[in-house]
Amino acid sequence: MAVTGDRITFWFGCNILRHAEIIRLSILLLEKVGFDVSAAGGPAYCCGTSYDGQPHAASAMSARTVSRFNDVATKEGRGTVVTWCPSCHMHMSDIMAPGNPTSFDVTHITELLTSRADRLAPLLTHRVERRILLHRHIGFATHVAVNEGVHGLLAAIPGLEIVDGPAVPGHMCSALEAVPGALAKAAQETWDAASANGCDTLTTIFHSCHRAMAPTDGRQGVALRNWVHLVAESMGLPAGDAYRDWRKGGTPDVSAIERAGEKYYEQLVEPELRKAPVVT
């Protein structure tokens, strides 16, 4: 089914709020290829996938989120919900929609950008002289060919060399955290493959992988970038990475910490930022 018009809802998810620049750049990329984007995410648009232990609460979250997407589909003509997060995407397809009437379709951001590759290509004007290892998972292929999609998008960047990394289990790194040793093994294999293949950059597809790999940035001369960062680089756009920098010992501005609440920062954020890396 074709995207109904150019008005879309970009459903970025929850945990990607750690990576504000990825949200902003994703919106920008969608706009640059011609979409009118309304972004939605955070806890108010939770899919409920993390609440298997609270089925009633999860069900209510699903219903609320679907209802909001139905509203904008009906009132604003935004009949396509564009996902970033594979958990949200799969949960919508497999569980939310069968339990709630929907007035919209879903597509993943990589599918939508691929469908407008002819509009994206002329914007990739800056050479990105990197040899990257693309960090891949085997999951999510049940719904979207995301590994191939990202590979295809990055292949249009002048100067970029791409090596496909080992396809590790799970749909993204956060899924592996619950199984002792699984995340460390997948991350180790991936960083080792980057070095063994002479890559200077490890490129993540999803936010949770980026989060897991961030403190290892620079290991054996291999830098960490998300695929969106690389597309932005090729468009000549600034593509900083605050989370990675904080995870490697940096700290947010004092004013930002005050704004977020010093107590919340110390109790909720600092322990995560100072956690030992999965791979050293």
Next chain:
Amino acid sequence: MSILPPAQADSTEAYLEASGPRLADLCTSCGACFDACPMVDHIDLRKSDVREVTADIRRLARGEPAGPAAVSWVAACTKSGRCRSACPEQTSGLDAMLLIRIAKQRALNVTHQLASKKDQKTFPRVKTFARLQLTDEELAKWL
């Protein structure tokens, strides 16, 4: 682009409630899902009796207690999706990944053979990260 399936129940809770026994009935306990799962090696279950484990998955999906191997397996699901494509009953409407997901939910909420590990600080943490980075306008729109 995914065309979403039509609603089959009044809520996701009701859908999952009804789907457990329905999917369990479609399953033949052949073990193809278990054999295809990359997590089985991580939790040292490769030598388990696949028919017994998958029969236990069906029991869990119906809300009945299961043996420790099946409980360990559903707890280790990372949504690799290999079970779904390996299942010979897929063409009959059996979504093996969904069956295993429902089995896990039953182990959490009905048989209580698994304890919930949900971090209650997830949303407060995410919101704090957002407040460190987003503009006032973004916060108003997105949080």
